[in-house]
Amino acid sequence: MRLLKNIKLWSSAFAMAMCGIVSSCDFLDVVPVEQPGLSDATQDAESTLGFLYSCYAGVRSPMSYTDSEASTDEYALPELWGHAAHKVAYNLNTPQNLIDHRWGSFYRFVGQTHLFLQELENARGISEQQRTEWSAEAKFLLAYYHFEVLRFYGPCPITDSYIPQDTPNASYNGRSHYDYVTEWIVNMLEDAIRSGLPDTRTKDVSEWGRATTVIAKALKARVLMYAASPLWNGSFPYPEWQNKNFETPGYGKELVSKTYSREKWVRAQKACEEAIDAALSNGNDLYRNEEKYAEQNVPLPYIPGINTSTPEGEAFAKKVLLMRYVTQMRPSEGNKETIWGLNATDDNYIASIPTRVLKLNGGNWYSGYSGISPFLYTIEHFYTKNGKLPKKDKTFYAKEDWLKSAGISDREDIININIAREPRYYAWIAFNGGDFSSTLCAGQPLKLELRNGEKQGYNPELFNRDHCVTGFLCQKYIQPNLNLSANNSWNLQHKPKPLIRMAELYLNLAECQAALGNDDALDNLNIIRERAGVPALTKKDISKDMTLMDWVRNERFIELWGEGHRYFDIRRWVEGPKYLAAGKREGLNAEAKVNPTFEEYNQRVKVPQPYAWENRMYIAPVFYNEVYKNPQMVQSPGY
Incomplete structure (x- = not known):
């Protein structure tokens, strides 16, 4: 290293x-x-x-x-x-x-x-x-x-x-x-x-x-x-x-x-x-090490709707932590997935950490930048626990109910779109009413209050530049045992950034097979899905509505999310207008006002930035x- x-x-x-x-x-x-x-x-x-x-x-x-x-x-x-x-x-x-x-x-x-x-x-x-x-x-x-x-x-x-x-x-x-x-x-x-x-x-x-x-x-x-x-x-x-x-x-x-x-x-x-x-x-x-969290004394995470005291709930929570470790482990720590990596420092972790994490001994708050904010496209294209897109899962909530409260006691801000999702969703995405990390806040998770302008919510008087844009935050760059103490000390260890990892190789092969009409692509997709705790795909899942190539591309979107591939993937697929044109990027109404009501906050809005696409951008x-x-x-x- x-x-x-x-x-x-x-x-x-x-x-x-x-x-x-x-x-x-x-x-x-x-x-x-x-x-x-x-x-x-x-x-x-x-x-x-x-x-x-x-x-x-x-x-x-x-x-x-x-x-x-x-x-x-x-x-x-x-x-x-x-x-x-x-x-x-x-x-x-x-x-x-x-x-x-x-x-x-x-x-x-x-x-x-x-x-x-x-x-x-x-x-x-x-x-x-x-x-x-x-x-x-x-x-x-x-x-x-x-x-x-x-x-x-x-x-x-x-x-x-x-x-x-x-x-x-x-x-x-x-x-x-x-x-x-x-x-x-x-x-x-x-x-x-x-x-x-x-x-x-x-x-x-x-x-x-x-x-x-x-x-x-x-x-x-x-x-x-x-x-x-x-x-x-x-x-x-x-x-x-x-x-x-x-x-x-x-x-x-x-x-x-x-x-x-x-x-x-x-x-x-x-x-x-x-x-x-x-x-x-x-x-x-x-x-595939599902016990690393125990070695580091990381508690199982809170997952809405999952009882981690049951064997099924514990197994699901272990998958969540496993996926957090995938990009946050060195080869010397047992991670053989990273084929080529760069041991470089960057600020992605601090850009992900919310504002007002912990009040320090001197009376001041420690705050991150709270800025890496997943779009609703991300939220809606990670799978449900059944391994399907939310809009295509007949057992999932109707779309008109996605932004309604799930009715969880003491966590009423959690909305239905955050319930019954796959392990990678809870590993890498954070949402209002849920927990951020497992040990960040002096050994405890940080319960997010993204409507509260005195906590992690929008408040230009406290944080003019740094705030959550879409109502969701990112945990993919956070080491699972990251811990900030009240005396402002960290156990931060910069981890190698994956330039090429094993999952990409399987996804690359699956894409080639799908392009050639070869159903063996399912086998390579299922290698990735099985590791992530997602049900396997079968030939019955392939239709005009969701082709084999659609499955490949969406699996690639999820598994490699935030790792720098999407920029090149959209371009090489010649799909810039489909994903990146003006008006395509949406979020919750997180920047509208300080201390919004639940109804004001949980609205689908276009992110108010001048995004644009021209074919020259390929x-x-x-x-x-x-x-x-x-x-x-x-x-x-x-x-």
Whole structure:
């Protein structure tokens, strides 16, 4: 788990050492007589490994509420926060007013990785086995960074060697066809797998997070599934978009496929199967430890309508806690589900914690930001306890009764939509009248009072920026035993953010199978559902009203909720208008007034923010200067 710290330290040192060689930054006017040179970065094994760590430093966490990934239909944020997520969702991301500029960062790390490969040939004090393995890791990173550009910006330039600063602009590469870039990435990953990546990294905990064959195969499967998806498989909304000057070998000036290819799904399915086999063979599997809560002295959570003193109620509550641990456990703590993770800190936990959690010894309240607020779309698309959508479960409440009180004594604010739901709902969603966490409030759960302006409710005089937007809150980023004491001390431990986890692999395979009309997709969906305590699907559940692909996509929405996938999924499915257009995002009437009545609060309303959708948002714009300085480049369509 020391990898991220090492990356940060080495990245800082390496950036200063390389400044005069690969960039034009000026830290000091007076330069010391002896400066570190490029050769110093590979003078011994430790320096060379540090150089390699610096190449990992561009790996991004997909779970930050401040970035584009948070701009979808999963959750709202207070409008005054004004993060990139808002501006992307409002369609304000333009070449002249770039909100989320990843292009330069990713290509900077591509260049740094090429520089590492160049210098690795002459590195001193390392074995040939190290040289081979570290070269394979660099190839993996080149594939990763190119894919991150590809899925964010669409067809992109391939940088297959280090580009010196004095390279003439006319020699820069333009965008290559999406399929050509995909093939280049896949070839690079396969080369890395063949040429030295280890299968696992279990000997030294400091190596956790570095590339393995399992990670590379999992990434390859994702790359090919994206290429098979509608956006890049015949349904791109700007089919005539193409290069003006630059040509891709075999494709000419074209950038996107204009016709559907079933073979892309066949190839992606095979890659998914290979990735799952590799993961299982090397010890990865879904996290299933239902007793971890007992090891940490976490009490079973309150669940409305569930009696946890009965065997059935206890089993259900254990599933709830199990699902809270899935993304909040380290591999060293027994979690083998995370195939690749990033041990990065972020503020998602504090953005999720409600206001006025606990009055401290000094008399002040401790408050979180209370801002990650699930939309009603989320609330209505987690399943009932029967494994069905609420609107399709004939045993569930009628829709006109969803926002009425469930009539629970001492918890009258709990509404019917929060009753009889599946374990993941209670694991990750919090609601008025229910409990937030199990130990947060000095070892006790926090009972939410989201209508009370003196507690967790809307009150601009107390909390101008920070408040719940939709009437629901998020618990997915909260470690199950998180505990704040009255003396303002925490037991907070930042957990790795899953970049790829086992559940995604099964869902990727299920999507490929569904696209090919293969009912085996049910088996892979049921692996996920069974672990979560949700009844299995059968062929009888598939109909025109809820197709196999509908089940796959909704299962993906639930299981991977808040993990950064939805942003890319909606786009690759070409379903932006369906989910992200103006007027689509709804919540309860949580921002209307201070201390509203039950009836005033529990109304369905459009979240009053200027959300918008245009088809140009399927890929991001490139900063205008990148296009201006490179005569081979074309701007993303619609910008």
